[in-house]
Amino acid sequence: MIFKQYRYEPLAQASYLLGCVRAKEAVVVDPIADMGAEAYVLDAADLGLTLVGVFETHVHADYVSCARELAAMNGVPLYLHQAARGLVRYDFIAIADQQVFDVGKVRIQALHTPGHTPEHTSYLVTDRSRSDDPWFVLTGDCLFVGDVGRPDLLLGDARVDVMDEASRARTQYESVTRRLFALPDHVEVFPTHYGGSTCGGVNMSGKVSSTIAFEKRFNLAMRQPDADAFARFVKETAKPFPKDYARIKAQNLGLTG
Amino acid sequence: MTPAEVRAAVAEGAVVLDMRPPRPFAAEHVPGAVNFQFNRADLADRADLALPRDVPFVVHAEPEPVARVALELLTQAGFPVRGHLAGGLKAWKAAGFATGTLPLLTVDELHQQRDRFRVVDTREGFEFRYGHIPRAELLEWTEAWGKASGVPADTPLALVCGDQVRSAYVASVLLRAGKPASLVFGGMVDWLERGYPVEKTAQA
Amino acid sequence: MPIQEHRTLDARGLLCPMPIVKAGKEIKTLTPGQVLKILATDRGAIADFPAWADDTGNELMSWLEESDGTLVFYVRKGPEE
Numbered sequence: 164m165i166f167k168q169y170r171y172e173p174l175a176q177a178s179y180l181l182g183c184v185r186a187k188e189a190v191v192v193d194p195i196a197d198m199g200a201e202a203y204v205l206d207a208a209d210l211g212l213t214l215v216g217v218f219e220t221h222v223h224a225d226y227v228s229c230a231r232e233l234a235a236m237n238g239v240p241l242y243l244h245q246a247a248r249g250l251v252r253y254d255f256i257a258i259a260d261q262q263v264f265d266v267g268k269v270r271i272q273a274l275h276t277p278g279h280t281p282e283h284t285s286y287l288v289t290d291r292s293r294s295d296d297p298w299f300v301l302t303g304d305c306l307f308v309g310d311v312g313r314p315d316l317l318l319g320d321a322r323v324d325v326m327d328e329a330s331r332a333r334t335q336y337e338s339v340t341r342r343l344f345a346l347p348d349h350v351e352v353f354p355t356h357y358g359g360s361t362c363g364g365v366n367m368s369g370k371v372s373s374t375i376a377f378e379k380r381f382n383l384a385m386r387q388p389d390a391d392a393f394a395r396f397v398k399e400t401a402k403p404f405p406k407d408y409a410r411i412k413a414q415n416l417g418l419t420g
Numbered sequence: 421m422t423p424a425e426v427r428a429a430v431a432e433g434a435v436v437l438d439m440r441p442p443r444p445f446a447a448e449h450v451p452g453a454v455n456f457q458f459n460r461a462d463l464a465d466r467a468d469l470a471l472p473r474d475v476p477f478v479v480h481a482e483p484e485p486v487a488r489v490a491l492e493l494l495t496q497a498g499f500p501v502r503g504h505l506a507g508g509l510k511a512w513k514a515a516g517f518a519t520g521t522l523p524l525l526t527v528d529e530l531h532q533q534r535d536r537f538r539v540v541d542t543r544e545g546f547e548f549r550y551g552h553i554p555r556a557e558l559l560e561w562t563e564a565w566g567k568a569s570g571v572p573a574d575t576p577l578a579l580v581c582g583d584q585v586r587s588a589y590v591a592s593v594l595l596r597a598g599k600p601a602s603l604v605f606g607g608m609v610d611w612l613e614r615g616y617p618v619e620k621t622a623q624a
Numbered sequence: 625m626p627i628q629e630h631r632t633l634d635a636r637g638l639l640c641p642m643p644i645v646k647a648g649k650e651i652k653t654l655t656p657g658q659v660l661k662i663l664a665t666d667r668g669a670i671a672d673f674p675a676w677a678d679d680t681g682n683e684l685m686s687w688l689e690e691s692d693g694t695l696v697f698y699v700r701k702g703p704e705e
Contacts, residue, residue, distance in 0.1 A: 582668025
């Protein structure tokens with residue numbers, strides 16, 4: 164398979180191009196406007212790949228997404244979890260927990276992992292040309308290397324926030340414990356942020372990949388004994404809010420231009 | 421350029437250069453278009469090897485940023501490019517214009533129906549000599565533009581190369597010249613992987 | 625025994641026949657016996673490189689395909705004519 168991790172250093176943001184070498188098809192996950200839709204398009208063209216879809220793990224608050232633009236430019240679907248219905252003001256293809264997408268031999272399964280946001284979805288990837296066992300999971304802002312996504316990026320509008328900070332923290336804990344940590348140990352973890360990003364806490368590693376096994380054992384937030392301790396730990400180890408997060412979130416929701 | 425403008429340009433002798441990968445090209449394309457896959461790293465080098473320099477081109481590449489970059493690269497390389505097909509094939513079809521297709525063959529299908537086809541190998545002479553499909557004939561891709569009209573049309577032609585990039589170019593040039601061309605997707609790499617027989621003879 | 629290359633040519637992103645065209649140029653900078661490692665992404669290279677090595681009197685020692693589709697070729701420069 165073709166796996167390309169893009170790192171936009173100024174925001175410590177990672178996006179992904181996943182493709183099947185034989186089928187010559189690819190998808191992009193969490194594309195960032197700072198890199199520009201063109202960057203992904205030209206890379207895919209260089210590899211002779213046809214883009215067949217754009218996936219978002221969630222509606223981001225620390226960077227402007229170019230997922231809509233990328234999808235429209237290529238005439239392909241923009242996939243977001245169905246919980247985003249009523250929250251975002253644009254059309255997208257609503258996906259459900261456990262839904263499977265095949266891009267040639269690359270199988271992508273959506274795992275609804277709310278908490279950081281209500282619609283947050285991780286994507287479990289299997290390269291069927293190698294094995295039918297899952298190989299890695301794109302964890303968005305749910306699980307980071309060494310840390311977890313923060314539960315406090317709220318707009319102060321209950322209709323759009325949906326869950327308050329306390330519920331988000333509890334749900335986040337459940338999502339990691341019950342969904343992500345239930346995956347096989349060998350499954351690799353590829354997040355959407357790393358290092359200095361303010362989407363997580365002070366323990367976020369600058370390394371942009373890990374494994375379920377390693378995070379189970381050494382992720383300090385997840386070593387907390389229960390959801391309440393987890394919530395306290397996350398609050399205590401939080402970083403400053405992402406710059407302009409309310410404005411950026413509103414833009415990514417389609418509330419503003 | 422709008423589809424109508426492209427059609428008018430073609431009537432005056434312009435050639436549509438379809439820069440998408442072979443598979444989408446084969447599925448449907450502007451009739452008479454020549455397939456020449458885009459990439460940034462060596463588009464100019466490859467164009468230099470094979471494309472005619474005295475023919476005005478109209479680029480068809482999707483989406484728009486690819487068309488724009490393709491146009492820049494070809495123009496910088498000194499090729500006369502009139503413009504690009506704005507809106508791609510979608511716009512072409514919305515304008516009510518017909519499209520053409522290029523039949524595809526897998527190596528398995530070619531192997532099963534070997535006698536139906538005249539196999540044309542589009543690689544360099546030394547690659548052909550090293551190993552080719554039995555009874556294949558050589559038409560080097562760098563010479564295809566000039567030699568297309570002279571290719572016999574009595575038997576269906578199956579075009580091969582290493583994989584399918586050079587052969588797709590030649591297949592499209594032959595289709596353009598009214599020859600019954602099909603593209604063997606996967607080419608010699610797949611043929612060899614299957615363990616099908618190869619011939620090592622002097623160049624035909 | 626792992627092969628130790630003297631020079632690496634990154635031909636990834638190039639479409640055929642450019643990987644062998646560039647390899648032809650690059651191998652001129654080596655002395656006989658030295659090894660050129662070539663990285664390519666174009667699948668046609670699998671058929672191209674054996675033919676090219678044979679035609680140019682160089683030795684294709686081995687090649688492998690990495691899981692992301694990158695092809696790696698090791699070519700030992702043959703004796704000068």
